[in-house]
Amino acid sequence: GQQLNQSPQSMFIQEGEDVSMNCTSSSIFNTWLWYKQDPGEGPVLLIALYKAGELTSNGRLTAQFGITRKDSFLNISASIPSDVGIYFCAGLRPGNQFYFGTGTSLTVIP
Amino acid sequence: DAGVIQSPRHEVTEMGQEVTLRCKPISGHNSLFWYRQTMMRGLELLIYFNNNVPIDDSGMPEDRFSAKMPNASFSTLKIQPSEPRDSAVYFCASSRDSNTDGQYFGPGTRLLVL
Numbered sequence: 208g209q210q211l212n213q214s215p216q217s218m219f220i221q222e223g224e225d226v227s228m229n230c231t232s233s234s235i236f237n238t239w240l241w242y243k244q245d246p247g248e249g250p251v252l253l254i255a256l257y258k259a260g261e262l263t264s265n266g267r268l269t270a271q272f273g274i275t276r277k278d279s280f281l282n283i284s285a286s287i288p289s290d291v292g293i294y295f296c297a298g299l300r301p302g303n304q305f306y307f308g309t310g311t312s313l314t315v316i317p
Numbered sequence: 318d319a320g321v322i323q324s325p326r327h328e329v330t331e332m333g334q335e336v337t338l339r340c341k342p343i344s345g346h347n348s349l350f351w352y353r354q355t356m357m358r359g360l361e362l363l364i365y366f367n368n369n370v371p372i373d374d375s376g377m378p379e380d381r382f383s384a385k386m387p388n389a390s391f392s393t394l395k396i397q398p399s400e401p402r403d404s405a406v407y408f409c410a411s412s413r414d415s416n417t418d419g420q421y422f423g424p425g426t427r428l429l430v431l
Binding site for chain 1: 321350352359360362365373408410418419420421422423424425
């Protein structure tokens with residue numbers, strides 16, 4: 208099925224740096240979700256966004272629902288080693304079609 | 318609160334054998350989803366149920382795959398006969414509402430078909 212385009216595919220950053228990643232599509236979405244997956248575990252929901260333009264924070268994480276409804280952004284401030292993992296965006300389209308992004312692999316170097 | 322429960326956590330079987338994966342969603346959640354994750358294809362939605370009724374099974378790869386949800390607290394994903402290309406991690410997830418809510422994932426079943 209269709210997948211959302213996430214970028215970058217992977218990131219290697221120093222501890223303390225800020226991180227930005229995004230998710231784009233040619234289609235409109237009603238809901239955007241961001242997940243983190245640790246090795247050997249299932250994805251864990253981080254942030255859910257329900258309205259265009261919405262900006263939501265969860266600790267050091269901030270996510271935004273793009274105005275065009277075709278994209279979403281996730282920022283992590285002051286990264287720490289436990290931020291390591293794969294971050295997935297997911298979106299719900301009109302008609303209840305649900306899609307996952309391709310994932311961004313984050314490595315934090317102490 | 319208990320999260321989504323999946324069993325078994327690991328399964329190794331031989332080609333041609335039947336495989337049954339089990340899932341218990343979070344109590345009170347009305348929607349249940351089955352996903353498959355591989356390195357090559359990422360996370361793929363196989364099928365989802367709303368109030369125990371299959372809504373979209375367009376992601377089910379072929380007739381060898383079947384899923385049931387006999388009641389609100391239990392679902393199975395069956396592969397018969399299994400093939401090596403079915404090797405993957407299979408996740409079950411549940412949500413309160415398939416229309417708006419985020420999904421909560423189980424720990425997954427790691428399937429290896431030899």
